[in-house]
Amino acid sequence: MTRPVHYLLVLLTLFAPALSFGAGGGVAGAVQYRGESVPGAYVELFDIRKPDTEAVSSTNTDSQGRFHVSLGPGSYRLTVKKRPEGPGSGGMLFGSTRTDQIQVGGTVLDVGLIRLRDMGAGEGIAGEVSVSGSVRGPDGPLPGAYVYFYPGSVRRGPGYVARARTGENGRFKAGVAPGVYTITVRFGNSGGATGGDGMGTVSIGDLVGDYRSNPLLVETGAVELEEIELRSVDPDIWERRQWAGVQGDFRITGLVIREDRSPLAGAYVFLYDDRRMVGKPVSISAPTTGDGKYHVAISQPGTYYLGARTRFGGPVEPGEFMGAWDEKGPRPVTLNRETASASCDIVVREVW
Numbered sequence: 327m328t329r330p331v332h333y334l335l336v337l338l339t340l341f342a343p344a345l346s347f348g349a350g351g352g353v354a355g356a357v358q359y360r361g362e363s364v365p366g367a368y369v370e371l372f373d374i375r376k377p378d379t380e381a382v383s384s385t386n387t388d389s390q391g392r393f394h395v396s397l398g399p400g401s402y403r404l405t406v407k408k409r410p411e412g413p414g415s416g417g418m419l420f421g422s423t424r425t426d427q428i429q430v431g432g433t434v435l436d437v438g439l440i441r442l443r444d445m446g447a448g449e450g451i452a453g454e455v456s457v458s459g460s461v462r463g464p465d466g467p468l469p470g471a472y473v474y475f476y477p478g479s480v481r482r483g484p485g486y487v488a489r490a491r492t493g494e495n496g497r498f499k500a501g502v503a504p505g506v507y508t509i510t511v512r513f514g515n516s517g518g519a520t521g522g523d524g525m526g527t528v529s530i531g532d533l534v535g536d537y538r539s540n541p542l543l544v545e546t547g548a549v550e551l552e553e554i555e556l557r558s559v560d561p562d563i564w565e566r567r568q569w570a571g572v573q574g575d576f577r578i579t580g581l582v583i584r585e586d587r588s589p590l591a592g593a594y595v596f597l598y599d600d601r602r603m604v605g606k607p608v609s610i611s612a613p614t615t616g617d618g619k620y621h622v623a624i625s626q627p628g629t630y631y632l633g634a635r636t637r638f639g640g641p642v643e644p645g646e647f648m649g650a651w652d653e654k655g656p657r658p659v660t661l662n663r664e665t666a667s668a669s670c671d672i673v674v675r676e677v678w
Contacts, residue, residue, distance in 0.1 A: 352396040355437040363391030367408040374401040420487045458499045459551030467496025471513040509537035574623035576661035580670045581618040589618025631656040634672045649674035
């Protein structure tokens with residue numbers, strides 16, 4: 327089946343920073359890992375003038391590992407991420423342009439080949455700068471915890487650039503490039519004695535913690551961190567953060583369904599106040615039930631846009647289901663005192 331171009335654009339931009347179409351300007355390039363082209367890598371561009379903000383534009387590499395992003399004139403930082411595939415894969419493949427910033431004018435700038443490197447698949451992984459430390463749980467040194475390195479002041483989500491796992495003595499080591507990082511730790515206690523795989527959303531029963539001296543400036547030479555102590559997830563805070571959209575005077579209900587009209591369980595519905603559906607949503611539903619039903623609410627009236635996806639954030643991956651309210655592109659839902667509720671069924675498609 328041939329899908330309309332506008333729908334494909336929605337797939338590329340939904341729940342990630344949107345493509346920004348400038349007047350003829352942009353960035354193009356190619357991505358490789360160990361000499362092989364990397365399809366599906368996540369390319370992001372950040373405005374140098376606005377540090378620690380959401381990316382202003384993003385896309386995924388095509389089947390040949392190439393990418394093209396339209397941008398207005400300006401100074402940008404470009405990064406590329408790709409989660410390794412296969413059982414037991416860890417860490418994050420990461421790359422960037424050779425210079426800290428690139429200048430985009432009225433034409434397309436070809437940045438050439440970007441080579442990804444493994445930024446911390448496990449203990450002992452070498453890198454430009456070795457960062458080591460230890461993690462302690464309620465009962466002492468904690469093996470099996472995952473340590474995440476986020477760029478700048480980012481603290482959560484799929485955008486980490488390095489991940490390491492603690493060994494039997496609770497120690498870890500990761501290789502990172504010089505820069506500023508926020509370090510967080512998670513032990514997926516709800517996943518069993520092994521701590522789970524460290525992926526997905528935090529659950530009640532998990533242990534979490536932050537490095538006390540965040541954000542950390544990493545320069546040259548080996549870095550030894552102070553011990554990081556973990557605590558149990560607070561159920562009340564988890565409830566507020568996880569499903570911010572279960573309470574409020576204004577609400578939207580409906581179904582998340584496949585193209586054959588069958589219900590989809592386990593999908594999240596995201597509510598945005600921006601038609602591009604970028605950055606942080608203003609409300610998130612709990613996972614859909616077995617009959618595909620969802621419920622999302624908000625405390626403020628306004629005009630909103632709805633989308634659904636089977637995972638949070640990051641690049642779109644094969645096998646995911648995703649879609650938006652109205653398959654021809656996001657359309658608004660207005661909630662106010664006269665119309666405090668709405669019913670919207672969202673059709674999702676499997677992405678390949």
